[in-house]
Amino acid sequence: MVTELREQDQYMIYLTEIGVKKRYGDKSDEYMRDVVIPRVKKEIGVITSLGWSDYFLILADIMDYCRSNDIPVGPARGSAGGSVVSYCLEITDVDPLAFDLIFERFLNPERNSPPDIDVDLCWDRRQEVLAYVYRKYGEDRVAQIATFGTLSAKSLLDDLGRVYRIPKGEIAELKQIIDSLGDGDKMTYDRLIDEPAFIDKIHELEQRDSRIVNALAKLEGLHRHTSIHAGGVIIANQPMHNLAPTFQPSRKEKRTATQYEMTDAEAVGLLKMDLLGLKTITLIDWAEKDVRRLADPNFYTRGYRMDDQKAFDIINQGRTAGIFQLEGTGITRFAQEMHVESFNDIVALLALYRPGPLDSGSAQQYIDRKNGKEEVSYPHPDLEPILKDTYGIITYQEQVMWTLQIMADYSLGQADIVRRAMGKKDDELMQEELSKFKQASLATGRYEMSVIEEVAHLIETFARYGFNKSHGVAYAYLTYWTAVLKARYPAIF
Numbered sequence: 001m002v003t004e005l006r007e008q009d010q011y012m013i014y015l016t017e018i019g020v021k022k023r024y025g026d027k028s029d030e031y032m033r034d035v036v037i038p039r040v041k042k043e044i045g046v047i048t049s050l051g052w053s054d055y056f057l058i059l060a061d062i063m064d065y066c067r068s069n070d071i072p073v074g075p076a077r078g079s080a081g082g083s084v085v086s087y088c089l090e091i092t093d094v095d096p097l098a099f100d101l102i103f104e105r106f107l108n109p110e111r112n113s114p115p116d117i118d119v120d121l122c123w124d125r126r127q128e129v130l131a132y133v134y135r136k137y138g139e140d141r142v143a144q145i146a147t148f149g150t151l152s153a154k155s156l157l158d159d160l161g162r163v164y165r166i167p168k169g170e171i172a173e174l175k176q177i178i179d180s181l182g183d184g185d186k187m188t189y190d191r192l193i194d195e196p197a198f199i200d201k202i203h204e205l206e207q208r209d210s211r212i213v214n215a216l217a218k219l220e221g222l223h224r225h226t227s228i229h230a231g232g233v234i235i236a237n238q239p240m241h242n243l244a245p246t247f248q249p250s251r252k253e254k255r256t257a258t259q260y261e262m263t264d265a266e267a268v269g270l271l272k273m274d275l276l277g278l279k280t281i282t283l284i285d286w287a288e289k290d291v292r293r294l295a296d297p298n299f300y301t302r303g304y305r306m307d308d309q310k311a312f313d314i315i316n317q318g319r320t321a322g323i324f325q326l327e328g329t330g331i332t333r334f335a336q337e338m339h340v341e342s343f344n345d346i347v348a349l350l351a352l353y354r355p356g357p358l359d360s361g362s363a364q365q366y367i368d369r370k371n372g373k374e375e376v377s378y379p380h381p382d383l384e385p386i387l388k389d390t391y392g393i394i395t396y397q398e399q400v401m402w403t404l405q406i407m408a409d410y411s412l413g414q415a416d417i418v419r420r421a422m423g424k425k426d427d428e429l430m431q432e433e434l435s436k437f438k439q440a441s442l443a444t445g446r447y448e449m450s451v452i453e454e455v456a457h458l459i460e461t462f463a464r465y466g467f468n469k470s471h472g473v474a475y476a477y478l479t480y481w482t483a484v485l486k487a488r489y490p491a492i493f
Contacts, residue, residue: 005048012053012089013044015060019088023095035097036084043085046109055271058137058235059117060089062275065132066121072285074120074278075302075477079106081470082398091117093302094474099347100386101470102398102412110413111420114266118231118274122285126277133233133275134255140239143246144257145232145265145272149224153189154178156219160212166205174201189220231276232262243270280324280478287485290492301481306343311483315340322486322493324478325350338367344389345370346476347469351395356465366393379455380447382406394462396469397423407447407455408440422459423466434460 005013024036047053066073067090075081076092082101086092096103107115121129134142151159154175161171177198192198205212228249240246245259258265265272284301291299315335320326326335331353338349348366357363368374369391376391378384386402387394394400400422401415410418418433434456441452485493 006053008053008057009048012047012057012085015057016040016044016085016088019090023088039084039097039103040088043083043103043107046103046107047085050107050109050112052107052115055115055117055273056085056089056091059086059091059119059273061136062119062129062133063089063091065136066129069128071125071128072122072281074281074474076474077118077120077274077276077471078116078474079468079470080115080117081474082106086117091119092474094470094477096470099469099473100398100402101473102401102416104412104416105398105401105419105468105470108413108416110411111417114271116274118276120276120278120281123277123279123282125282126275129275130233133235137235139254140241140256141236142255143234143236143240143244144249144255145229145234145262146247146249146257146259147227147229147261149227151219151222151224153192153216153220155224156216160215164212166212170201170205174198177201189216228257229262231274232265232272233275234258234265234270234272236270244268280482284478284481284485287489287493291485291489294492295489301484304481304484306480308480308484308487310487311480312340312342312345314487315346315483319486322482324482325475326479326483334363339371343476343480346479347472348390348395350476350479351467351469351472354465354467357395360461360465362393362395362461366391366395369393379458380407380451382446383455394458395467396472397466398469400459400462400466403455403459404437407444407452408437409444410440419466430460 020036020040024032027036047056063073065071074093076086076094080086080092081094082096082103082105083092084096084103086106087095094101104110157171157174160166161168177195178192180197202213226247226249234240236243240256240258244265246256247259248254249257258270260268260270262272288299288301314320315323315326316339318332318336320332320335326332326349331349334353335349338345340346340349351357352363352366357366365374369376378387378392383403383406384392386399386406390396390399394403397419400419401412404410404415404418405412418437421433422430437459438449438452438456441447441455442449482493
């Protein structure tokens with residue numbers, strides 16, 4: 001750990017102080033003293049002690065390049081939305097203090113894993129940003145990251161069909177059978193040989209040519225091809241070939257990529273950042289510019305008021321075509337049933353419309369409580385402040401972390417470690433952590449065992465499908481902005 005402030009630490013602190021004035025300059029002295037300044041100091045202490053100032057400075061520089069060159073970027077992605085320093089450096093555009101987002105969910109001093117900030121960029125202009133990164137930090141010190149495609153049972157059928165000249169219609173029948181059994185791309189040969197329909201068809205082929213069955217069993221899982229990670233970029237302080245095996249993905253470009261996949265690159269100490277292209281950001285930018293040119297010269301989605309009833313109305317009416325994350329038939333109906341009345345409802349909508357909450361019944365319970373069909377209740381009055389906005393239903397990972405802190409006196413760093421352990425869906429590990437939580441809660445003397453057991457059960461259920469609120473807030477912005485554009489300027493949109 002870094003013990004003395006380095007030059008890059010001091011510069012990051014300087015830029016953060018400027019950002020604090022820009023982001024929170026309109027707040028009261030009391031709010032600055034009691035809320036903003038303590039949070040900033042805590043975050044800076046963690047960032048500098050762990051030696052990550054360089055990482056924040058590089059991303060701040062990239063974002064500054066984007067703004068200076070009118071390249072649209074997203075508000076945030078993932079847990080980085082929980083960092084006030086990231087917000088003040090304008091790496092992210094979500095105010096963590098406005099949404100009770102937790103810094104330790106992003107960078108935990110008790111875990112010391114590297115920060116992971118994913119940046120969404122204009123789809124059309126992402127290559128400009130990559131070119132700037134290579135130019136600024138050095139062609140030999142920047143690399144993209146390899147990914148290795150593997151041979152699945154389904155994809156192998158196409159390849160083997162070509163090699164052994166099996167009629168395309170017969171291969172299509174086999175693939176159709178695989179798709180009917182669930183997620184076809186993840187279906188393995190070991191599972192398929194237990195399915196009568198697949199076995200019957202494959203036996204027909206085997207009678208003509210046994211090689212296809214043997215090849216399918218032997219080749220499944222092997223690497224098929226090398227490609228490049230959608231957004232992963234590594235920046236190093238020395239030539240990349242000193243740190244990792246590299247290759248050139250394209251003969252046309254001299255840029256390199258690591259032969260390590262993402263997890264292996266991180267395991268050997270290389271620090272990645274994700275610079276991803278997102279078409280929705282491009283769409284919003286195009287629409288904004290046309291609105292300013294044709295209708296309202298002062299219109300900007302950033303800074304636009306967050307309570308536009310017309311935006312909520314079109315969601316509730318089911319007119320969701322083109323609205324980010326809401327275009328599916330199922331989520332459109334779910335949104336109508338929920339009846340969106342605020343931006344926070346959109347955040348909850350994106351968190352709840354997923355298999356876990358839908359299958360467990362918590363999504364429907366949320367809707368029933370929101371619409372007055374079921375009484376709102378809390379396991380204990382101490383939890384009302386953190387569960388009030390979600391009608392007593394644990395909806396976000398951050399709520400689990402607050403619960404652990406309130407009931408068991410965990411630090412937020414400890415709570416994040418528990419949250420990660422539960423997220424691994426390891427039943428033995430989960431029971432071990434829940435046992436520790438029960439003992440710690442009981443030791444406070446504030447709670448009856450019946451209450452502790454009830455909360456432990458809720459946490460155990462939730463841990464299987466918890467959603468990161470920081471990510472939800474960021475994506476809800478894109479949902480809301482596209483809804484505003486469609487509601488206010490439908491022809492342009």
